[in-house]
Amino acid sequence: MDRVKLFNDFLSQKGLKSTSQRKLILETFLESASHYSTEELYLKLRKEHPRIGYATVHRTLKLFAECGIAAERNFGDGQTRFESVHADEHHDHLVCTKCGLIIEFEDQKIEELQKLVASQHNFKIENHRLELYGLCKHCRSPK
Amino acid sequence: MDRVKLFNDFLSQKGLKSTSQRKLILETFLESASHYSTEELYLKLRKEHPRIGYATVHRTLKLFAECGIAAERNFGDGQTRFESVHADEHHDHLVCTKCGLIIEFEDQKIEELQKLVASQHNFKIENHRLELYGLCKHCRSPK
DNA sequence: ATCTTTCTGAAAATCGTTTTCAATATCTTC
DNA sequence: GAAGATATTGAAAACGATTTTCAGAAAGAT
Structure with a gap:
């Protein structure tokens, strides 16, 4: 539950800002246990928030990876997928x-x-x- | 040593032609045990054969993969690599x-x-x- | 040798990803 | 709570690897 806090700490530590888009993307990302590609998450978000941009989703997923909340994966279909990382657990x-x-x-x-x-x-x-x-x-x- | 034969059989079976470029690319590919990306093999070939085209190298590598002589691999550096596959051996x-x-x-x-x-x-x-x-x-x- | 079909190489197109940029939002600091 | 400084956003352009297009060249069949 403190992945939200973890992300906020990461942001302030790097002098980055906490925006409504970042909150929304994190929330949606954590909501489902799915392995999202940028495209998939973008399409899902757009249903409720048509103004969100692809680049923003992608940049935010990269931030998740950078702070350890997510990991980038590649399953050979040509799309990078981001999966939620749970603490030290490895799978x-x-x-x-x-x-x-x-x-x-x-x-x-x-x-x-x-x-x-x-x-x-x-x-x-x-x-x-x-x-x-x-x-x-x-x-x-x-x- | 009969990977050359295997490839030729594959070609004729599919109604494809045996060209000097395909022979050359296979020869060079088998020569080294390296894990080539299209780019790397292309650059290597071009030293001796400046007229060869990138697309031809890439198409031929795809053929190798299709007939089982090579396998496509992705080591996370954004380039697909082709490695020589030896019979049933798995590594x-x-x-x-x-x-x-x-x-x-x-x-x-x-x-x-x-x-x-x-x-x-x-x-x-x-x-x-x-x-x-x-x-x-x-x-x-x-x- | 001729004919049909595939192949080649250069250039253009495509796909996912990343960057650019002007407008906007956030975070100070007063 | 307004003003200023800085980061962020979204759209579009750029990018890098891969794939496709196409006209001329080569291979294999007749």
């Missing part, structure tokens, strides 16, 4: 190649094996991404 | 965020755990991507 994705459904998961064993691989190659991991692409429950069944 | 990547070094690795245990996760969510995996981002051996050390 990966199952992506349905047919309907676009995105499911999040976490697997501690996989994480550990990743660390092992990295150390074998003398790498210091900063972050990672793991995505499994395939057919979801619904798209698997014939009809 | 993932360690990417150095400082110098751009890309190391390939394979880990059977991780693959198995992925399958497990997928089945828990009723997914049928078609493919996956796993990338570990961090500092490589050289970039870790102070100087």
Whole structure:
């Protein structure tokens, strides 16, 4: 709940201003657990607030990413998506190649094996991404 | 070594033609184990063959991907890269965020755990991507 | 060799993203 | 609460990577 506060602190710390658009965008972004592209969030916002601009939505999403509220993701469809980041929790994705459904998961064993691989190659991991692409429950069944 | 044959078979099967440019691009692509972007391969080719066109390189790389000789990858730098695919072998990547070094690795245990996760969510995996981002051996050390 | 079809390379178009700019809103400070 | 300084907004233009168009060239079939 204090992601709003977190964002406001971030803004004032950087000498940025708290505007009605930024409040609105954050609110809408947090409302749904979806993985928004700029376009998608822009279209959703425009229904209720026709005067909002695409650039503003995009710039604000970038700010979310910068302050850690959101993370930029790319699932190979040519659109950058922003997902809400919850504290230190880390998760990966199952992506349905047919309907676009995105499911999040976490697997501690996989994480550990990743660390092992990295150390074998003398790498210091900063972050990672793991995505499994395939057919979801619904798209698997014939009809 | 029969990736050349594989490509030729693919071409004739689709009613496409075997041209000097396609031969050249495939040869150069296979020569190095690098992860080429269209731009990089284009620049490399142009040194020896100044008349080759960017579009031709790009179209040919797409053909490689289509016939399974290459795979498209995206490491988050805004450029699509094409990497040589060796038969059924599957591998993932360690990417150095400082110098751009890309190391390939394979880990059977991780693959198995992925399958497990997928089945828990009723997914049928078609493919996956796993990338570990961090500092490589050289970039870790102070100087 | 001729004919049909595909291919090539240059340039233009496209797509998502980012920047520019004049008008507007926010945040001081008085 | 008004004035001034600074950041923000939205529309449009710019941008970079990728894709398409098109007329001339090359490949493969007849």
